[in-house]
Amino acid sequence: MSTLVESTDRSVGKRLQETAVAGVRAIAFWIAVVLPVAYLPVLSTLLFPFSPAAVPLDPFFALVILIAIHGSCVVLGHEHTPGRGRHVSSIR
Numbered sequence: 001m002s003t004l005v006e007s008t009d010r011s012v013g014k015r016l017q018e019t020a021v022a023g024v025r026a027i028a029f030w031i032a033v034v035l036p037v038a039y040l041p042v043l044s045t046l047l048f049p050f051s052p053a054a055v056p057l058d059p060f061f062a063l064v065i066l067i068a069i070h071g072s073c074v075v076l077g078h079e080h081t082p083g084r085g086r087h088v089s090s091i092r
Helices: 002-047 059-077
Strands: none
Touching: 002 059
16 A cells, blocks of 8 residues: 555656646746847947946846856756647637
């Protein structure tokens, strides 16, 4: 009887792990999709510098951080398939 409980616990744990990994992949994927919008203000600050007090970070440092975050999200989210798991019914 204990093997049945252990196998059930493992399968529940495995499903929870798969769900968590799928969630992280989905979040990383969508962040990677939307994040290029953030390049515009950072690049505009680099190209057209304003007063130093108006920008809380060094624009070059902000660009490096942005590229690192974007690259990480691309790597983490590259296996996400939007719409997987949805069942689309066709109406005839």
